[in-house]
Amino acid sequence: MLRCSGLRKAFGATQALAGVDLAVEAGQVLALVGENGAGKSTLIKVLTGAHACDAGTMLLAGRPYAPTGPVDARNLGVAVVYQELTICRHLTVAENIVLGACPQRFGVIDRQRRDAMASAALAQLGIDLPLVARCGSLSVAQQQLVEIARALATTAEPNAEPASASPAPPAPSPRLQAPRLLILDEPTSSLTAADVGRLLAVIRRVAAAGAAVVFISHALEECREIAEQVCVLRDGASVLRGNLAEIDDAAMIRAMVGRSVDDLYPRPPRAAGSVALRCVQVAGEVLPRDASLEVRHGEVVGLYGLVGSGRTELLRVLFGLDRAVAGQVELEPKTEHPVVAASPITTPSPQTRLAQGMALLSEDRKAEGLCLGRSLADNLLLTRPGPACWNGSSWLPWLPTAARRIANGWIARFAIKARHGDQAVQELSGGNQQKVALARILHHGARILLLDEPTRGVDVAAKAAIYQVIGEQAAAGKAVVVVSSYLPELLGICDRIAVMRRGVLGAARPVAAWQPADLLAEALG
Template identity: 40%
Template sequence: MAPSLELIGVSKAFGAVQALRGVSLALHAGEIHALAGENGAGKSTVVRIIGGEHQPDEGEVRLDGEPVRFGGPRDAQHRGVAVIHQEPTRFPDLNVAENVFMGRQPLRKGRRVDRRAMYRRTAELFETLGVPLDPALPTRGLSIADQQIIEIAKALATEARIIVMDEPTAALSNVEAERLFRVARTLAANGAALLFISHRLEEMYSLCQRVTVLRDGSPVTSERMTDIDHDTLVRSMVGRSVEQLFPKRETKAGAEVLTVRGLTQPGVFRDVSFAVRQGEIVGLAGLVGSGRSEVARAIFGIDDRESGTVTVAGRVLPKSNPRAAIAAGLAMVPEDRREQGLILELPIDRNTSLAQLGAVSRWGLVRSGRERSVAAEWARRLGLRFGGLGDPAGTLSGGNQQKVVLGKWLATKPEVLIVDEPTRGIDIGAKVEVHALLSDLAASGMAVLMISSELPEVLGMADRVLVMHEGRIAAELSRTEANEEAVMRAATGSAA
């Protein structure tokens, strides 16, 4: 039987950049196919070609053995292709059901939208997915996990035969990811062909039957998942072997620099107390929605808190005042680098200087020479791969964007660094670099508070692990006590 969808010798260039070179890929009905590669390897371009957003320069796309040329996203959808995008593409002003069915609402007499059927079918979809989400809920303010579920419901609603999942698990907790895998397996069992992209290798092994690896736009290998071992897979992705994913250096903890006492915001978190010492990496674990990021945002002063104190190096921080937090030596790398960490349209150097414009200014005027030299210094120290410092930050790959965010905050010479999901959606090579950097920073005496949904990262990097559950700190585990089971037990609220 011909593959449901096949790419044959596809090449694509954007201006001078050759994004894909002769990529071939066959998606078979009933099979989940992994697409692996570092960021910038061309995975997103493959996704866009399958989704009809781009047309290949060379080579062809075949649907059930027949060559096709998609006229656009809508054409691809009509032919049974659904793409679950990495960045959720929601309409914040519309409710859940409208988001799921936009452009393909069920109709009744007179081509009018059948709202009742739409709500009913949305509720059914969420039931299939095992998530209770009210179809009439406005989507403004939904968590990323919930947005991702809506994306999946969208794909289900089209009854697509070819489903592309572009890093669907990047923002999900283990429980949520497991739920997604169940859905993916069911879809495949019902005859859909799936293309699955993830940076988590364990996920590929547990979910996929085949893997195609891209490097610098070229296909490196295409194997059955059972025929390729972990190390070979990593080597083929990064083109070298990765000795250690978590290059953790042993450090001696010094004085307490960040002290949080009784932090409370009703309905969000309650009575959160902990301390971070110099040279220490403290992991903040917990399920999505347990209040981890909210605590970090309240410490930094982006969100309000009702009571509790935050002390940085002996100075008590005022509420809701990020400026004071920065002045006191606090820095925060936020969860969503595209929305909160960077101004994508601005050049790299301007992004780097944003948190400390005062330091690069004289008489209130920004000195662009100074700005550029600071940016150049951090680009060098962080091993940033870029064209020019004047390029918009949005043109960088995810891992390099994250380095710009880190550079921006490190340039403020902080004493305490809060990082929220530091390696979300970045490739293995860049992940190792970020981990090594965090480790070096701690070794040089910085106090690091690291929030992460990836347990291996927390376990591999943290000296101590705080586990949050329902807005409270449910457990504090030392590096020796912390293991996957203990963290999950605390995070899910099971008695220890």
């Protein structure tokens, strides 16, 4: 279905693609893997017409393929779900799903057919979302499901002609067609295990209908579950291709990073100390409904649950982004036994929480975690600019040289693929943006770290580095709370895990007391 040979693309002196060869047949799933910055996002943009390649050839269904833009690619049967969400937050679920292909009747939006198309796309995914809900009110995981539904709902017929051809009249009832080529960039990064299972089932159905699927993921076990072939990118070139069943994980990782990753879940020695954070019967305006938890210095506590269970909302309430309506939150409590306040609690502002030594890594780095148009240095020093204003003897306005020096230190520590500290964050790959967001809260020097999906969109080697940093922070006496939908991650790095179900947080138990099936059963209730 798709064959690419010798694809090259440069941006100035940066060679983003340096010779990519890949092939995926109709009805087949190809796993495309590689480090952050390996060229996967650039390749997607070339395949979808957002960028024109400088050299190389592409064939789609045996015919030369050179889309003039994303609309042309979509009309030729190519659908894509990007890692970075492209949801219109002010539009409804139905409006987002049919965006760009909204059915009309006599020049007016046909709302009945629009809603039917949206419902059919959601039904294929096996999810139930209110069509009239504003997407800005949904969780990141729910927004990602809406993106996938859009790819299924707005793709042209498999025998579609280029965009210049006259469109066929609309069918009297919605009938979703499998795209010729479906590209999924980290589609499971914000999904729970149950949602991942449903999505993989959808991908199998799409492939069975004759589509070729390019599945991009850092979760190698998901690649093995869904894909038959694999293509590994490193430094913009395809360095390993073949039958996935014949290539082990170690070989793929070596091809991705040029070395082996011996210990994916490092655990530096640490011991739990005094209570750093205590919340008792905390409730938000909607979620959570009842959350009680103690986190001690020197430990990592994980929070697991289904999408919409209230994990993210709990972190937002603790940090002051959302209002608490009941319960008690204490930092560095002086008493051993909690006391619930008789009156509604006052929610401190995020600025107060930062000053108290608490920091939050948002699951939505694009909307909340980073200033994308600003430089790495600006983002890293955003909440603690002081080190860039001290010349050794007096306080001065912003010192660019000092800011660059600090930024370059974090770039080296996290192996961020960037030219320098003055580069705009929006120019980085999604995984490297995530490293910048994490480095920012570590630079702040907080004692209590709230990490919401800290390895979302991050490659295997970078995950191991982030796990090492989390372990080092706990070993240094900091209290760490990790929200994650990836069970191996929680079981690998946490000391205790608690499960959130329908807004109610269960008791945190030692990690040795949990099995993956137990966690999932607890979350499902």
